[in-house]
Amino acid sequence: MSEIPQDLKYTKDHEWIQLADDGTALIGITDYAQESLGDVTFVELPEVGDSFESGDTFGVVESVKAASDLYMPVSGEIVEINDALEGEPELVNRSPYKEAWLIKVQLADDANTDDLLSADSYREIAG
Amino acid sequence: MSDLKPTPLWRFHERHRARMGPFAGWNMPIQYSSILEEHRAVRENAGMFDVSHMGEITVEGPEAKAFLQKLVTNDIDRVKVGQAQYNVMCDGEGKPIDDLIVYCRGDDKYFLCVNASNRDKDFEWMQKVAGDFDCEVNDVSDAYGLIALQGPKAETITSMVLTWPDLKPLKRFHFIEREWSGIPVIASRTGYTGEDGFEIYIPAESAEIFAETLLTAGIPHGIALCGLGARDSLRLEAGYPLYGHELSEEIDPLTAGLSWVVKLAKEPDFNGKAKLKSNKDQGLKRKVAYFRMKDRRIAREGATVLQGDREVGRVLSGSHSPILNAPIGSVLIETDSIEKGGLSVDLRGKRFELEILQPPLQQYAVKEEDEDQEQEAN
Numbered sequence: 001m002s003e004i005p006q007d008l009k010y011t012k013d014h015e016w017i018q019l020a021d022d023g024t025a026l027i028g029i030t031d032y033a034q035e036s037l038g039d040v041t042f043v044e045l046p047e048v049g050d051s052f053e054s055g056d057t058f059g060v061v062e063s064v065k066a067a068s069d070l071y072m073p074v075s076g077e078i079v080e081i082n083d084a085l086e087g088e089p090e091l092v093n094r095s096p097y098k099e100a101w102l103i104k105v106q107l108a109d110d111a112n113t114d115d116l117l118s119a120d121s122y123r124e125i126a127g
Numbered sequence: 128m129s130d131l132k133p134t135p136l137w138r139f140h141e142r143h144r145a146r147m148g149p150f151a152g153w154n155m156p157i158q159y160s161s162i163l164e165e166h167r168a169v170r171e172n173a174g175m176f177d178v179s180h181m182g183e184i185t186v187e188g189p190e191a192k193a194f195l196q197k198l199v200t201n202d203i204d205r206v207k208v209g210q211a212q213y214n215v216m217c218d219g220e221g222k223p224i225d226d227l228i229v230y231c232r233g234d235d236k237y238f239l240c241v242n243a244s245n246r247d248k249d250f251e252w253m254q255k256v257a258g259d260f261d262c263e264v265n266d267v268s269d270a271y272g273l274i275a276l277q278g279p280k281a282e283t284i285t286s287m288v289l290t291w292p293d294l295k296p297l298k299r300f301h302f303i304e305r306e307w308s309g310i311p312v313i314a315s316r317t318g319y320t321g322e323d324g325f326e327i328y329i330p331a332e333s334a335e336i337f338a339e340t341l342l343t344a345g346i347p348h349g350i351a352l353c354g355l356g357a358r359d360s361l362r363l364e365a366g367y368p369l370y371g372h373e374l375s376e377e378i379d380p381l382t383a384g385l386s387w388v389v390k391l392a393k394e395p396d397f398n399g400k401a402k403l404k405s406n407k408d409q410g411l412k413r414k415v416a417y418f419r420m421k422d423r424r425i426a427r428e429g430a431t432v433l434q435g436d437r438e439v440g441r442v443l444s445g446s447h448s449p450i451l452n453a454p455i456g457s458v459l460i461e462t463d464s465i466e467k468g469g470l471s472v473d474l475r476g477k478r479f480e481l482e483i484l485q486p487p488l489q490q491y492a493v494k495e496e497d498e499d500q501e502q503e504a505n
Contacts, residue, residue, distance in 0.1 A: 038356070039163045041447040042423035062425055064162045064356065064447050093161070
């Protein structure tokens with residue numbers, strides 16, 4: 001049974017998103033995702049300043065088993081990336097919801113957050 | 128999943144919380160903790176693997192040796208009682224059917240260990256070849272469990288359980304057949320990781336108690352339970368072929384870099400000899416080579432290898448080496464292209480450089496102080 005914090009939003013692609021009041025959001029992959037991927041060896045992240053539409057590929061998580069694309073759960077601009085993952089990609093396995101956040105995004109004005117899943121709905125996919 | 132065969136250690140895996148997965152029709156432990164941690168444990172201390180899925184076949188009778196000489200590429204005359212020999216078995220066209228280990232238990236008594244995925248095909252082929260010889264071939268796979276203990280501490284740990292005075296001095300590719308607590312076991316100084324270690328054949332019904340005993344003995348020495356994930360990354364790093372990847376119907380043993388087990392000069396004719404000899408005489412245009420990547424993306428099976436814009440090969444296996452902290456793998460590549468260098472692999476339209484190295488690849492690990500110097504030099 002994987003961990004699914006109640007205070008986060010989720011996508012069917014097994015990403016989590018933490019929305020802040022200032023219109024930014026932290027994005028990462030879920031405990032279920034890191035479990036399925038196994039040992040993560042590399043995370044390719046975008047550059048600060050890049051903009052993406054919801055559904056765009058913004059990076060890749062490489063594990064011993066497979067490479068997996070990362071999809072933007074909302075439209076927005078990258079304002080920060082998690083540099084710690086460059087040297088310690090295994091943080092994704094160890095702390096998917098805290099230390100291994102991937103990107104911080106400034107949500108676009110027209111960003112749609114209505115389709116994001118609640119913890120309860122996500123549990124039905126990844127319980 | 129219910130059609131998968133359980134190994135004699137299935138309760139052991141359940142108790143030790145292995146993550147199980149299908150392999151060659153078996154329900155096998157893929158990993159216990161982390162593939163990378165298990166891999167490191169084998170290089171630094173010791174790791175224990177359940178490889179009971181491997182097939183065991185006995186060959187007995189007055190013409191057992193003559194049969195094996197016909198069957199395999201290596202020279203069976205060179206294996207004495209108590210010794211083991213690595214081998215390839217080809218069809219008449221020189222296409223490998225499998226790679227295997229031949230154990231000599233007596234002049235007319237041999238024991239073969241074959242790949243799980245090829246077991247039925249191998250046995251069928253052996254029975255066909257054996258038709259011309261006075262010997263009996265039996266598939267005894269279901270009677271055996273097989274446990275591998277590998278790593279620099281493997282000797283210390285194994286000798287605590289198999290307390291035989293001749294175990295520690297046992298040479299590589301030699302084995303001892305004897306009773307442990309009244310149970311007949313075969314302890315062989317062989318392995319598939321590039322480390323020292325043992326592979327222990329034990330009656331299926333006693334495999335679990337033996338595994339628990341070995342694990343208990345190994346805990347003070349940093350033993351790790353290892354799954355097939357680490358087994359694959361270890362063998363790739365060590366530069367050992369896996370049938371279906373580096374050795375296959377398409378890749379003959381010479382191309383696979385196994386010419387040392389293909390004795391073209393051996394007197395008795397063997398299956399595939401003429402074809403292999405003519406392949407060699409014509410010159411091998413392609414070969415299997417092992418590589419490290421400079422970037423962090425893993426090049427996986429099937430990826431195209433390029434020299435400039437020309438396709439010169441393809442990736443056969445790809446993984447990550449925690450010892451080099453870099454992606455590693457194997458390629459089937461045009462022999463001429465290796466010396467020229469400038470090789471890259473295409474991963475979804477992007478080029479990544481790869482560097483061909485002579486295995487074992489773990490020898491290229493950069494020590495921390497060297498790394499500092501390298502950075503200063505740059």
